[in-house]
Amino acid sequence: MDFGDQRLTGAEHDRLVSGTAEAAERDAEAALRPKGLHDFIGQPQVREQLSLVLDAAKARSRTPDHVLLSGPPGLGKTTLAMIIAHEMQASLRVTSGPAVQHAGDLAAILSSLEEGEVLFIDEIHRMARAAEEMLYVAMEDFRVDVIVGKGPGATAIPLDLPPFTLVGATTRSGLLPAPLRDRFGFTGHLDFYSSADLLTVLTRSARMLGIDAENRGLQEISTRSRGTPRIANRLLRRVRDWAQVRGTGIIDEAAALSALTVYEVDALGLDRLDRSVLDVLCRRFGGGPVGLGTLSVSVGEEADTVETVSEPYLVREGLISRTPRGRVATSAAWKHLGLHVPANYEF
């Protein structure tokens, strides 16, 4: 399968609590992917809406409308694309925005599609502009204009395409141009999972992997997984290692706690980078405000890494806020570090 160039920063590679997948992780993930909508856990609205779209298409013997899936990494967009193909008994073609850098790349894919096929374009917001325009026509009129020749003598030869379903996935739906967004018949937004749903994901994964696990142990993992099934499954594999090598082989609460302490994933799912951001903000800068540049230098990381990797989760958990004057730690951050909130603290 071609996932294009999933560009990960060095810090993303090292992180146990990153939502982004590493290449070596893909096989482990494939084994755990739900095959049908019935075993896709959580996201009840998206599941119900999608099941209507698919059932209606089946009843009319038509290909389903194009589907756009948006949401942070690791929440199940690829899984849903595979499920759509599976439910429609269609084959799936996979590519990604970064892999489609020329209109010709897309023309080659489109012109080889077969009737009813599902084309999945991951990170669709990163596709080249020229390819995007070709996609508009393909989505709406099932046609692609193949350009033959160059310069003033170039001619466009229209090629009819068989009906197909495009499934686009994006972590940044705001970056999609409106004409592209409008051509999707259905948009599903995936949200972070509750700990209860993640516990169900973990119970299923443990069963499939033949791991001996107690509910309390899995519960401990679920609350530290940042609402993300990919992270939950990854932590499960690491805790299993610990249980086999240092413990009794069973994932119970004590094993989960010890393992996650070794891997430095704390009770909120924060790792070392997240905690050093909070630590620098509180201890060195009295809670802020601190500019991103200063903050990044202080924790020894690239500004981009702090901004895209660490901050979104810290903001979501209410531990930091972004103000026009810089980043500030909230009272919850001080408390999470076990520090006293300064008197008259304003954030």
Ligand SMILES: Nc1ncnc2c1ncn2[C@@H]1O[C@H](COP(=O)(O)OP(=O)(O)OP(=O)(O)O)[C@@H](O)[C@H]1O
């Ligand atoms: N609802 C779910 N139920 C059970 N497992 C899930 C669910 N959603 C995701 N997973 C598991 O999480 C892993 C990551 O999911 P997936 O690859 O679909 O995420 P994604 O949103 O496409 O991420 P990316 O955009 O980074 O590729 C998969 O291995 C899958 O097994």
